[in-house]
Amino acid sequence: MLTYNLALVYLFSGLGLTVLSGYFLLNLRKQEKLQNIEKMMFKEEYRVYLRKTPHYKNLSDKDKKKIEHSILLFANTKDFIGISLDVSDEMKVIIAFYACLLLLHIETKNCYDNLQTILIYPTAIVTQRIQNNGGIVSSEQFFIEGQSSNDTVIIIWHEAKSEAYHLRHNNVIIHEFTHEIDFMSGEIDGVPPIERSKYNEWTRVLHKDFLALSQKVLKNRDWGKYKFLGSYASTNEAEFFAVITERFFEAPKSLKTNFPELYNELKSFYKIDTIKLLKY
Numbered sequence: 001m002l003t004y005n006l007a008l009v010y011l012f013s014g015l016g017l018t019v020l021s022g023y024f025l026l027n028l029r030k031q032e033k034l035q036n037i038e039k040m041m042f043k044e045e046y047r048v049y050l051r052k053t054p055h056y057k058n059l060s061d062k063d064k065k066k067i068e069h070s071i072l073l074f075a076n077t078k079d080f081i082g083i084s085l086d087v088s089d090e091m092k093v094i095i096a097f098y099a100c101l102l103l104l105h106i107e108t109k110n111c112y113d114n115l116q117t118i119l120i121y122p123t124a125i126v127t128q129r130i131q132n133n134g135g136i137v138s139s140e141q142f143f144i145e146g147q148s149s150n151d152t153v154i155i156i157w158h159e160a161k162s163e164a165y166h167l168r169h170n171n172v173i174i175h176e177f178t179h180e181i182d183f184m185s186g187e188i189d190g191v192p193p194i195e196r197s198k199y200n201e202w203t204r205v206l207h208k209d210f211l212a213l214s215q216k217v218l219k220n221r222d223w224g225k226y227k228f229l230g231s232y233a234s235t236n237e238a239e240f241f242a243v244i245t246e247r248f249f250e251a252p253k254s255l256k257t258n259f260p261e262l263y264n265e266l267k268s269f270y271k272i273d274t275i276k277l278l279k280y
């Protein structure tokens, strides 16, 4: 019996050592990879892509340096997988730029530590949605222009590229990565990880306009300034946060004029004054 127990002790010690040494080896490789990224130069051709965006050129030199470093880290530590397309440097740089722009002044070691994979599709994915209205089941087609979960983000490159290079109200990269930030607090509910002292004001301001928008959508009339946010933002609080973040970066002046409280909450959270960034 003693021999049997000893054999088990040796077996489990051996297994434990194997797991531990595997863990250390993985960590060592990760450290080596990070050290190699630190030595990388930011290629001039990457800046050519960045200069085509409305958001890069007015960043301070310090912020440009910081975001370029974040882009290298992001582009070299995440898995970019193209579906029916070859992933290009342009795709990696532009997706990483807008993802990291959101976190530029928010303290994090790396952009989106938990995120592993970015799936890139050429055009919108058409899929079926099954609806059950009081027992009457119907199906309808709808388009997915992006999607995010805790470890994977889906980006549709056709939309992402045109929105990245032109100021529109929408920006699918910003939208999907806002969901990732939202998730950093533990759940996707429209409340990102904010300071405790700011929590009440954040929920008061966002909830007020979310409810008002939902009423407009329900009645489908007298939209007034809520037209600027659009009906999709009324889907739930998480979509509301993602849409107002798009407007904050893409049309900040209109957001501030129509919804000054929303603008101030987002400015305080992202620690970026987007009106100044776009130099209107």
Ligand SMILES: [Zn+2]
Pocket (backbone or CB within 6 Å): 175, 179, 238, 239, 242
């Ligand atoms: Zn969304």
